[in-house]
Amino acid sequence: MNFSDALNAVKQGYKIYRSGWNGKNQFVIKAGGYNVKEARPGSDYEKAGIVGEFYIAPHLDLKNAQGIMQPGWVPSQGDLFADDWQII
DSSP: OOHHHHHHHHHTTOOEEETTOSSTTOEEEEEOOEEESSOOTTSHHHHTTOOSOEEEOOEEEEEOTTSOEETTOOOOHHHHHOSOEEEO
16 A cells, blocks of 8 residues: 555554565554653653643654664655555
């Protein structure tokens, strides 16, 4: 499928990936889109002095081939125009 279809799928909660990606077990998810009552103790938000309730905006996160979650993933030009997107 194309990126538009993949984006609609990820917005619905599906994990998406490109069959053309070299790394195994990589995928993209939608994260955020919710309020946090208070920063978790020891978190970077707390260290930055953020107090009280705040909103984490919706964004894309990538689980890379090393198993690390990369917050705020941004698709490349190649990703945007690819037709090899799939749903897990």
